Structures are given as structure tokens and as C-alpha cells.
Amino acid sequence: MGSSANEGLTKRLMEHLKSLHFITQIAVVGSRAKQVPDAYSDVDLLLIINDMAPDQALYELTESVKTKFQPAWYDFANSLMPDKFLVSTFIGGDNPFAFYDIAILNTNKNLVYDQARFENDPGIHLMKLWVMNFKYMMRGAPQFEQRYATMMDKAGLSPNSDYRVGFYQLLLQLKGQKNINNGYLAMLEKVFRDGG
Numbered sequence: 001m002g003s004s005a006n007e008g009l010t011k012r013l014m015e016h017l018k019s020l021h022f023i024t025q026i027a028v029v030g031s032r033a034k035q036v037p038d039a040y041s042d043v044d045l046l047l048i049i050n051d052m053a054p055d056q057a058l059y060e061l062t063e064s065v066k067t068k069f070q071p072a073w074y075d076f077a078n079s080l081m082p083d084k085f086l087v088s089t090f091i092g093g094d095n096p097f098a099f100y101d102i103a104i105l106n107t108n109k110n111l112v113y114d115q116a117r118f119e120n121d122p123g124i125h126l127m128k129l130w131v132m133n134f135k136y137m138m139r140g141a142p143q144f145e146q147r148y149a150t151m152m153d154k155a156g157l158s159p160n161s162d163y164r165v166g167f168y169q170l171l172l173q174l175k176g177q178k179n180i181n182n183g184y185l186a187m188l189e190k191v192f193r194d195g196g
Contacts, residue, residue: 006093010043013091013100016068017045020061022052030101040097040135042088047104054104055113058085061102065089072181075128076118077101082111088128096187097135123177126155130170130188137163138196167192 017023030044031037049057062074065087074089083106090099129151136144152159152166155173160166171189174180 072184
């Protein structure tokens with residue numbers, strides 16, 4: 001597993017986002033901005049927009065990224081909306097944890113938006129939960145156990161007390177999903193088999 005995000009890919013993504021007329025600023029935030037990333041760090045980008053509602057901006061940038069980069073997957077963070085409009089996407093590289101979280105903050109508390117535009121593929125959403133929770137387990141994060149149980153419940157699986165068994169069961173279930181990118185899933189399986 002690669003230890004960091006592909007810097008060339010990050011630069012290409014940022015250049016592409018800057019070319020979109022409604023994006024005025026892009027900031028790298030999170031562990032990479034603090035210069036403390038680890039092998040499980042994603043790349044957090046915070047966008048400042050102009051002359052467009054944040055939901056419309058997120059929708060348009062997602063469509064643009066899909067066209068330009070043909071990502072292995074993308075998934076919206078519906079639980080954060082409408083305070084933050086965020087899409088996670090994996091557009092390439094050798095580290096399956098180095099995906100991009102692209103976020104736009106919303107200051108309009110009265111914003112009404114079309115939730116149907118941000119529906120996620122259930123299999124891809126479960127895969128993203130797998131990635132996030134595996135990362136939490138490897139880091140010993142305090143929120144891991146509750147999030148693990150929620151993930152297993154969403155997958156319709158028993159939350160095995162041997163977490164690795166549970167992760168493997170879900171990985172096998174994901175293999176049967178037609179919308180899951182097999183190359184990306186193979187990277188996850190390799191990380192799992194290598195012990196994280």
C-alpha cells in the first residue's frame with residue numbers, strides 16, 4: 001500500500017477544480033495540511049465558491065470530476081448536509097485510503113436542496129464505510145466500535161466480535177456487487193490480507 005496520496009494526481013485534481021468558474025479558492029485541510037498524514041489518510045479539500053448555491057456547486061463539480069477522471073467510486077456524505085456538502089471519491093493511485101473528500105461549507109441555514117441528486121449506490125456506500133471503519137480500527141479510534149456495529153447492521157451482517165472476521169465477511173459481500181470497481185476492491189483485499 002502506498003503511504004501517501006499521489007501528489008501529481010492531487011495537483012491535476014486541484015487544477016481541474018480551479019478551472020470550474022464557480023470555485024474561487026481551494027484549501028488542503030486535515031492531516032495533510034498539518035503535515036501529519038499516515039498510510040490511512042485521505043485528502044481533504046475545502047472549496048470556496050461564488051455565484052452558486054453549494055448543493056448545485058457540489059453536483060456540478062462531481063459530474064465534472066466523473067467525466068475528467070472516471071473515478072473508481074464516489075459517495076456523498078448525506079449525513080453532513082446541508083451544513084457541509086461533501087463528496088468522497090477515489091480517482092487513482094496505489095493507496096485505497098488516499099481518496100479525496102471535497103467539501104463546500106453552507107452558510108445559508110434556510111437552503112432547500114434536492115436530496116435525490118445526492119443518492120448513493122448502496123454497495124459503494126458500504127464499501128466506503130468499510131474503508132473508513134478499517135482505518136478507524138487500525139488507528140484505534142474511540143468511535144470505531146459503534147461505527148463498526150452500524151456498518152455491519154447496514155450490511156445485514158452480525159457484528160462479529162472478531163472484527164477482522166466481520167471485515168472479511170463484508171468484503172466477500174462487496175465482491176458480489178455489480179457497481180463495485182474490482183481493481184479497487186482488490187486493493188482493499190490486499191491491505192486486509194497483509195494485515196493492514
